[in-house]
Amino acid sequence: MTKFLLIAGGAALGLTATTADAFETGRLSGYLSIEVENDWTFDSSDPAAELNDTYTTIESGLSFDFGAGFALNSTLVLEPIRDATDDRFFEDHGAYAEELFFSKELGTAELKLGKFNPDFGFAWDIAPGIFGADFAEDYELTERVGGAVAVPFSAAGGEHVFSVGVFNADRSVLSNSLGSRRGQTSLGDGGVSNTNGAESWTATLSGEFGQTAYNFGVQHQAAGAGNNTDQDGVVLGAIHTFDAGSTALELLAEVAYFNHFDGTTNSATFTTLGLAAPVGPVTLSGVYSLRDVDGASSADNLFTVSAEMELFDGMIGALAYRYGDEASVDSHTIGTLLAYEF
Template sequence: MTKLAPIAGALVLLSASPALAWEYGPFAAEFSVEIENDTVVDSSDPAIEFSDTYATIEAAITMALGASSSLNLALTFEPIIDATGDRVFEDHGLYAEEFFFAHDFGAGEIILGKFNPAFGIAWDEAPGIFGADFAEDYQLTEQIGGAVLIPFAIGASENVVSVALFNADRSVLSKSLGRRRGPGSLLDGGVGNTSGPDSITITMAGELGATTYSAGVQNLARGAGDTHDQRGAVVGATHTYDLGRPVELLAEMAYFTDFAGTSTAAKYGSVGLAAPFGPVTVSGVYASRKLDGARIDHLATVTGEMELATNVFASLGYRYGREGADKTHTIGTVIAYEF
């Protein structure tokens, strides 16, 4: 899934997606719509051989408060719970993924409220329908707190350091309309689910020519029932090669100690490649996931995407996953309206 960016200058603190844009006075908004079907066509576990058709609609709305400040709201409409059988446009809910105040004070920027702290890029940048599936394990979303972003230049390289303090959102903003969820509770446990902003991420990101990079560390405070804080580090990069056609390469590695508040270490790796062939952009991703005491999980995907009409894109993808003892083969299709 793609995510919209209320702060265009935040440089991977929040991810950006092509979308239908709209402006009126102090208000600006971006919208995107995706209709996706995922069908597990074969699995060593027959219970998960089913089809799921669903929508993802995202809106990022910004209201300017003078020249340097703004209020930012990111709304998401999508399934609130995972499918357990064949499903067609069921279990959808609307919720506020982000709602924060931002102020640019010249030498940097601060944000306060509910936001997505920066950590890694593969969860957003890995190409294809299924390319981000493993990296989404360590994506940070829906946190309450604040962040400071300090841009700086090194030669021709534009960079930004972000420091965020936060805890999991348990406010009224964690509720949803339609299929209901939340609010959460401290008793739910989970790293980062604490009574105050006890978790931190520090990320440095930037770009130099055709290369972008991101490197970060985190400490997610233990929640109820956890035995340890989760500590982690991630480094990733993308590069575009001009080989007569633009060929985009992505690579990222992440390592965690005491993953999910346990005494287990976890290692993730993702590599991706995307290149156009005529009207079709073909991409592939290989990713791995290793938790101490468990076998390595493998993910391999391939996707073809083409523009059917102005701002209308269609994708067809294949996913092979070996996760634990299960092997699955999945076919996915997406119709997306973007700008």
């Protein structure tokens, strides 16, 4: 199955350098991704939203193998730690540990203990184009502390993985950042899964049948300080690749529902539909996303289109347009991006 061509982040003009392939030196292996991006919202019904934001995102994943299937793993990130409120040029950057956990192979299964990102959905990661994942990122799970086990198996002619994780929000020193400080999380900050113990959990099933990949997951995140109730959610997504003459099309669809979103009394539904297709040397993609939260004046809508092309070896150029109708504010963004992989 081919994969969507992914350009991370929204960019009006950006230069991205990525070591796409993991390196391995003795017992140490990992990857490094360096991105420099610019977001430009050129027209909005809220004049305050018209701004230009230039920033970098650096992510490093490292794994040290102790032998016998036992390893220490980390994901370190440098990025802006707050949203832009005005034109911004390489400001508000902080470095932090998104993941730091031990893993142990148990036969074909894997056990994780420490700070990790629980599995739940995949549109937030693989929706195509520059802006395609913007709404789905609202339910991405990151920086939780606890444990998880993943068990791969074969069934019905396909390969699958069943995983379960239990966790709470990270409140250790690792929840802070270097450079621009985001502050160490405390119980008083509230938020779902920010509890004394590992009272929250996810269970997911993912896999492939031929040209179709799927994921199904459920979650429970316990109420923290200031929350009205626990959050429960379910997600179902699929990617299918099919031939249309000489062109291979990829279609993505994912729906996530939460009965008490963010610990409130409001339910929320997220829908992401994406399509990517190569047309000669250019990959065209489009995404429509819906974010419908009870209590809001109206549902939010997102439309994006992108064109991506390999300009020469290792260099990819992209052009994209984003229309967002969010909280009754209409905004238009043009994105261009250069991505270099080495």
